[in-house]
Amino acid sequence: xxxxxxxxxxxxxxxxxxxxxxxxxxxxxxxxxxxxxxxxxxxxxxxxxxxxxxxxxxxxxxxxxxxxxxxxxxxxxxxxxxxxxxxxxxxxxxxxxxxxxxxxxxxxxxxxxxxxxxxxxxxxxxxxxxxxxxxxxxxxxxxxxx
Amino acid sequence: xxxxxxxxxxxxxxxxxxxxxxxxxxxxxxxxxxxxxxxxxxxxxxxxxxxxxxxxxxxxxxxxxxxxxxxxxxxxxxxxxxxxxxxxxxxxxxxxxxxxxxxxxxxxxxxxxxxxxxxxxxxxxxxxxxxxxxxxxxxxxxxxxxxxxxxxxxxxxxxxxxxxxxxxxxxxxxxxx
Amino acid sequence: xxxxxxxxxxxxxxxxxxxxxxxxxxxxxxxxxxxxxxxxxxxxxxxxxxxxxxxxxxxxxxxxxxxxxxxxxxxxxxxxxxxxxxxxxxxxxxxxxxxxxxxxxxxxxxxxx
Numbered sequence: 001x002x003x004x005x006x007x008x009x010x011x012x013x014x015x016x017x018x019x020x021x022x023x024x025x026x027x028x029x030x031x032x033x034x035x036x037x038x039x040x041x042x043x044x045x046x047x048x049x050x051x052x053x054x055x056x057x058x059x060x061x062x063x064x065x066x067x068x069x070x071x072x073x074x075x076x077x078x079x080x081x082x083x084x085x086x087x088x089x090x091x092x093x094x095x096x097x098x099x100x101x102x103x104x105x106x107x108x109x110x111x112x113x114x115x116x117x118x119x120x121x122x123x124x125x126x127x128x129x130x131x132x133x134x135x136x137x138x139x140x141x142x143x144x145x146x
Numbered sequence: 147x148x149x150x151x152x153x154x155x156x157x158x159x160x161x162x163x164x165x166x167x168x169x170x171x172x173x174x175x176x177x178x179x180x181x182x183x184x185x186x187x188x189x190x191x192x193x194x195x196x197x198x199x200x201x202x203x204x205x206x207x208x209x210x211x212x213x214x215x216x217x218x219x220x221x222x223x224x225x226x227x228x229x230x231x232x233x234x235x236x237x238x239x240x241x242x243x244x245x246x247x248x249x250x251x252x253x254x255x256x257x258x259x260x261x262x263x264x265x266x267x268x269x270x271x272x273x274x275x276x277x278x279x280x281x282x283x284x285x286x287x288x289x290x291x292x293x294x295x296x297x298x299x300x301x302x303x304x305x306x307x308x309x310x311x312x313x314x315x316x317x318x319x320x321x322x323x
Numbered sequence: 324x325x326x327x328x329x330x331x332x333x334x335x336x337x338x339x340x341x342x343x344x345x346x347x348x349x350x351x352x353x354x355x356x357x358x359x360x361x362x363x364x365x366x367x368x369x370x371x372x373x374x375x376x377x378x379x380x381x382x383x384x385x386x387x388x389x390x391x392x393x394x395x396x397x398x399x400x401x402x403x404x405x406x407x408x409x410x411x412x413x414x415x416x417x418x419x420x421x422x423x424x425x426x427x428x429x430x431x432x433x434x435x436x
Contacts, residue, residue, distance in 0.1 A: 261372030
């Protein structure tokens with residue numbers, strides 16, 4: 001796939017970090033406002049997809065990105081399991097997903113116990129998954145349809 | 147309120163009908179976008195802002211992927227007419243539609259009318275902010291009351307990604323790397 | 324009630340597309356339409372008239388009714404899974420195109436073995 005013109009590239013350079021920052025904001029504030037891990041993860045993936053679309057796809061570098069994305073996704077799923085397993089461990093093997101951190105007051109940023117941690121982990125997982133799917137579908141199909 | 151919902155739903159039905167009957171695959175995909183973005187408006191009208199955010203992004207990414215697929219392959223719709231078995235198919239379709247409407251009528255008989263839902267079981271979830279400490283009640287349900295479902299969802303997403311890579315990759319990775 | 328019937332009609336249109344159409348891309352679009360209609364139906368069941376979005380805030384009075392958060396939480400995960408499964412179907416369609424050179428399932432049917 002080829003890249004686009006210099007105008008699109010320049011706008012992408014300006015806009016992609018802003019979109020990325022907004023995705024991080026949605027993930028972190030997931031327990032206070034609409035959004036959360038799923039929505040924020042898809043926004044982060046949209047920032048990456050915008051870059052790939054405007055700058056074109058160079059196959060070797062994208063292969064390297066894909067290895068890192070798979071590593072990120074596996075680590076995120078493992079992190080989700082570790083958080084839930086810690087709850088199991090601290091509840092002396094009776095409650096899975098125990099909320100073992102202090103919950104704080106409702107409405108503060110630092111509240112909710114393990115819910116913000118799970119939001120971050122799920123956001124990373126969704127972002128890695130959707131970006132990997134997009135890279136695979138746009139890059140490898142060039143090889144397949146030759 | 148219900149009137150707006152009916153208008154958007156009629157628009158979605160028209161979009162889906164055009165999408166299935168279009169001669170060009172690109173216009174089929176674009177009019178499929180009507181259904182997805184109409185769904186976003188429905189979610190906003192039904193007071194579900196979380197779902198509206200996720201749906202609008204997922205719809206955009208789905209359209210990008212579909213257009214990338216048909217740009218590299220073909221845009222022609224191959225089958226436009228009707229073949230010999232069309233008459234039998236039409237009769238079977240009418241019978242099945244009547245049957246489905248009967249089942250649907252039986253099914254929705256136990257439901258209350260639109261907008262008069264009784265939160266029998268969900269009262270515990272609605273009081274849940276004191277239990278989970280999360281102001282967004284949907285996040286409280288997803289990550290605390292029903293976290294097992296979220297774990298399963300993560301597993302399904304991981305499996306789908308592995309499946310896409312397995313189907314599309316032509317050559318396996320080299321051994322030395 | 325008419326809202327439920329329209330939603331069901333959307334589901335039937337998706338089913339018609341899956342059964343009648345011979346093009347793989349059209350079949351995938353029909354499956355996605357069916358999935359959307361089911362999502363919309365479940366959210367409609369959980370709606371309460373004049374209800375508020377289930378988010379607690381200082382400005383929002385806590386006396387008013389909230390809509391049911393349980394269907395919203397379930398559909399939230401279902402939407403993201405739907406994207407992943409649709410891409411898996413598209414990947415299989417691309418491989419079939421690379422092998423047979425067409426999206427027509429009648430021609431793909433002819434080659435057995």
